[in-house]
Amino acid sequence: METKLLSQHYDKPEYVSLKGYLNLGGYEVLKRALKMEPKAIIDEVKASGLRGRGGAGFPTGTKWTFLPENGEPRYLLCNADEGEPGTFKDRIMLERAPHQLIEGMIISAFAVKSAKSYIYVRGEYQMCIRKLEKAIREAYDAGFLGKNILGSGFTHDMDVYSGAGAYICGEETGMISSLEGKKGQPKLKPPFPAVQGYLAKPTIVNNVETLAAVSLILRDGAAAYRKFGTEKSPGTKLFSVSGNVKKPGVYEVPLGYPLADLIQVECGGLDPGRRLKAVIPGGSSAPVLTAEEAMKATMDYECLQGMGTMLGSGAVIVIDDSNCMVDLLKVIMHFYHHESCGQCTPCREGTGWLHKIVHSIVSGEGRLQDVDLIPRVSRQMMGRTICALSDAAAMPAISFVEKFRDEFEFFVREGRSKVKGHLHA
Amino acid sequence: MPKVKLNGKEIEVKPGTMLIDAFKQAGEDIAHYCYHPGLPTAGVCRLCMVEIEGNPRMQIACNTVVTEGMSARNNSDKVKEAVRWGLNFHLINHPLDCPICDQAGECGLQDQYMKFGKYTPEMSEQKVKKRKVVSLGERVVLDSERCILCSRCVRFTSEITKTNELGIFNRGDHAEIGTFEDKPLNNNYSMNTVDICPVGALTSKDFRFRQRxxxxxxxxxxxxxxxxxxxxxxxxxxEGLFRIKPEHNPEVNGYWMCDKGRDIYKHVNPEARLQEARWGQVGNWQVKDIAEALREAGEAIRASVRDSHHSKVALVLTGQQTLEELTAAVKFFLSDLNSRDIYHWINNPEEMEKFDGLLFRGDRNPNTKGLLSLLASEKVSATWAQLEGKLNSHEIETLMVVGPEDPGVFPDLAAKLKLFAKAKRLVWLSSARVAAVDQVTTATWQIPLKSFFEKDGTLVNAQGRKQTLRKIATLIPAAVSVDQAVAVMSGREKAVPMGKFELNWKKTNFFVGERGSL
Known part of the structure; x- marks a missing residue:
């Protein structure tokens, strides 16, 4: 069953405007939050067990406590550079409920004592940017942003920043580099952003959904939030479901929800006559699940981790038996080859190498040893680089070859796809 | 002082030391390309992998500060495999054109492959095509295909010279080093990028293809x-001198030197040198035995003193020679000739105090400080104006000039020679062959001097630091140092020890060891 906590009002067009948002109870949580101690807000978020919704699933409240108490200006950055193939839930949130994010951000900024925040939006999301800019103006006019917000003495400014189409800028330090006007490349850690981030000042980077959930948690309390989801993955989550289902889209369900139900119930199942072959549960970088595994999976951090994959950003890509896995891997490898920033050698060279190997196979020029070479190269790209893009390219490659080895070997031996039966070159 | 255990070896290091430096201090081999002790950390080559006790993930040593009791190793199979693959990744798109690459023999890739790699390459795909033979500026050429994107050169121009000519353009395996439009790499330190380039991507226009x-x-x-x-x-x-590179000296130049300094080998090479002693004047020069020329010149100087009641000789010195040489010349005048007519030829008065803030100074003489302190301690206070007056009124009979080693930094050379020609006789000592000297209209001895490459001695730099010059080899057999010349001129010695073209520098296949700029 869908559980619409965040997305309760997403079907109401008026929710986009300040007036509509206020009529539906908007900014009430902010008014209460500004009367709280910042520390109490952080404690509440910690108690809720909210985990970062951008992909890594790091506990949000804990992240906030990493900020040093050194009196330096702090920045709050909202990561709306939604670039993981398969993910589109932030886009829906920004288009349908910009004020929900803004309210959550002001509360979060108040909690971490930040006077300035930026929303870094994926460059292609022009409509989101326009809606956010309008909403921010409205919030300023209504006194929710700017100097001395609602007489609380808290001052906060907010701006929107447009990305320019680079996946890597969704990595938090890549985003910080980009926001600083530099080439979008992740930074060496340590120092971590909480200590030295944007303009070398303490910085917190949170995903759109995470920040929006903060106001939800304060509205209902941590205990109420914990009623949804599992012990280690509390709350609800928005899932972007795409691929071979009848009703692809964004669905909010409690964490721990069975993947089979998400596909069969929420998304209306597969096309008639088609059989489920595989599911990528957390965006293109998540290792693929076979149909059997997918039927057993529940959508929470711990279950998917236990199955050797990950929840990621909650992007579910459903693959039926009409797809050639070699072909799909080529698309994924092309993506990571194209998006590697190129600073770390294993990623720069590895992503290109993997793409070329898979391309050779698809072109009918593969060698049998290439099938083994893919996971061998991939394993050497994991955990060796500044950011996780290298791992993101390696993980699907390993899982595709290991779980669908027969399709790769068939392609090499026969020079054609086992599924589609012809050459794709 | 934190104690650390590296590959089981316990050592003590300074607080704040980076793990990679600690490994080097412990004498443990550690692979790396992007790390350079003179540059900020980039952490991109991912080769200096280490396993640190208590940390499940391998870390890069160049971005890890040592802590008390830290135990790390890079000789485990896990690390060795990571390094082997790290090299593999570096090499998959690197052209294997070592036979025609100027870096071969001092290449980081070659050195490290032999040390840490030795795997069988499995890459059978097309390599990435990039730009070749790109002129980045007046002195540096780029081959993008050889570049491993360690970013050392980029960091050099952003952090050391702060001129920011270089950047990395494009992404992924299409990323390339390049300059911005209309802003070539022409700063006075550009050749350092060639030195720190661990591969043959950046090469020197001056040196490339001239010698293996x-x-x-x-x-x-x-x-x-x-x-x-x-x-x-x-x-x-x-065949001569071919290039000059900086050597690390934390007290003076750190890891760097300027491009102008790299040209000094050119005026040391025989084709730029005064090869033998000469006597005569414009249109009429004859070669002389060096000892004979010195005896005659010395006789002329001493005669000029003997024949008159007041000094008819003068000595002109530059900051180009060693302290020992300058002292010998000054003592010759003060003690042997009882003359205080000693003058300091300042070749570029308006530039003398200039400093670019990094290394290069407007005073293009290696030993001005030495000369000034010598003249001060001997209380020699004669001014250049006095010399001009004396020459213009033809008071000077014999003028001895210890001239430039590098005539290129003497813009006033022709003008000064006209002035010197007003003396009746000129004794010109210089290592360089100067065309203007051949045009002199007064009787002149030209005495060939040794260059910095051929003599021992002391130079006092702008910081007042005494630095020792060591003789490397002899290039011009007839050349003498100033003190050897003075010994004959004063009559103390009858002959000079003849240098000979030394055989120890025969062009053979020298074992150069690991010369890669790591």
């Missing part, structure tokens, strides 16, 4: 290009 590096011997010396006195390495063989 295994035919070059190298030796340590001091740069005489300006008064900073950077520590340098000179590369040479029987």
């Amino acid at each position: 590096v295994w035919y070059l011997k190298d030796a340590s010396s001091i740069c005489t290009g300006c008064s900073t006195g950077c520590k340098i390495r000179v590369y040479y063989n029987e």
Whole structure:
């Protein structure tokens, strides 16, 4: 069953405007939050067990406590550079409920004592940017942003920043580099952003959904939030479901929800006559699940981790038996080859190498040893680089070859796809 | 002082030391390309992997500060495999054109492959095509295909010279080093990028394809290009000197030197040198035996003193020679000739105090400080105006000039020679062959001097630091040092010890070891 906590009002067009948002109870949580101690807000978020919704699933409240108490200006950055193939839930949130994010951000900024925040939006999301800019103006006019917000003495400014189409800028330090006007490349850690981030000042980077959930948690309390989801993955989550289902889209369900139900119930199942072959549960970088595994999976951090994959950003890509896995891997490898920033050698060279190997196979020029070479190269790209893009390219490659080895070997031996039966070159 | 255990070896290091430096201190081999002790950390080559006790993930040593009791190793199978693959990744798109690559023999990729790699390559796909033979500026050429994107050169121009000519353009395996439009790499430190380039991507226009590096011997010396006195390495063989690179000296130049300093080998090579002693004047020169020329010149100087009641000789010195040489010349005048007519020829008065904030100084003499302190301690206070007056009124009979080693830094050379020609006789000592001297209209002895490459001595740099010059080899057999010349001129010695063209620098296949700029 869908559980619409965040997305309760997403079907109401008026929710986009300040007036509509206020009529539906908007900014009430902010008014209460500004009367709280910042520390109490952080404690509440910690108690809720909210985990970062951008992909890594790091506990949000804990992240906030990493900020040093050194009196330096702090920045709050909202990561709306939604670039993981398969993910589109932030886009829906920004288009349908910009004020929900803004309210959550002001509360979060108040909690971490930040006077300035930026929303870094994926460059292609022009409509989101326009809606956010309008909403921010409205919030300023209504006194929710700017100097001395609602007489609380808290001052906060907010701006929107447009990305320019680079996946890597969704990595938090890549985003910080980009926001600083530099080439979008992740930074060496340590120092971590909480200590030295944007303009070398303490910085917190949170995903759109995470920040929006903060106001939800304060509205209902941590205990109420914990009623949804599992012990280690509390709350609800928005899932972007795409691929071979009848009703692809964004669905909010409690964490721990069975993947089979998400596909069969929420998304209306597969096309008639088609059989489920595989599911990528957390965006293109998540290792693929076979149909059997997918039927057993529940959508929470711990279950998917236990199955050797990950929840990621909650992007579910459903693959039926009409797809050639070699072909799909080529698309994924092309993506990571194209998006590697190129600073770390294993990623720069590895992503290109993997793409070329898979391309050779698809072109009918593969060698049998290439099938083994893919996971061998991939394993050497994991955990060796500044950011996780290298791992993101390696993980699907390993899982595709290991779980669908027969399709790769068939392609090499026969020079054609086992599924589609012809050459794709 | 934190104690750390590296590959089981316990050592003590300074607090704040980076793990990679600690490994080097412990004498443990550690692979790396992007790390350079003179540059900020980039952490991109991912080769200096180590396993740190208590940390499940391998870490890069160049971005890890040592802590008390830290235990790390890089000799485990896990690390060795990671390094082997790290090299593999570096090499998959790197052209294997070592036979025609100028870096071969001193290449980081070659050195590290032999040390840490030795795997069988499995890459059978097309390599990435990139730009070749790209001129980045007046002195540096780029081959993008050879570049491993370690970003050392980019960091050099952003952090050391702060000129920011270089950047990395594009992404992924299409990323390339390049310059911005209309802003070539022409700063006075551009050649350092060639030195720190661990591969053959950046090469020197001046040096490329002139010698294979295994035919070059190298030796340590001091740069005489300006008064900073950077520590340098000179590369040479029987065909001459071919290039100069900086050597690390934390007290003077750190890891760097300027481009101008790299040219000083050119005026040391035989084709630029005064090869033998000469006597005569414009249109009529005859070659003389060096000892005979010195005896005659000395006789002329001493006669000029004997024949008159007041001094009819003068000595002109520059900051180009060693302290020992200058002292010998000054003592010759003060003691033997009882003359205080000693003058300091300042070749570029308006530039003398200039400093670019990094290394290069407007005073293009290696030993001005030495000369000034020598003149001060001997209380020699004669001014250049006095010399001009005396020459213009033809009071000077014999003028001895210890001239430039590098005539290129004497813009006033022709004008000064006209002035010197007003003396009845000129004794000109210089290592360089100067065309203007051949045009002199007065009776002149030209005495060939040794260059910095051929003599021992002391130079006092702008910081007042005494630095020792060591003789590397002899290039011009007839050349003498000033003190050898003075010994004959004063009559104390009858002959000079003849240098000979030394055989120890025969062009053979020298074992250069690991010369890669790591």
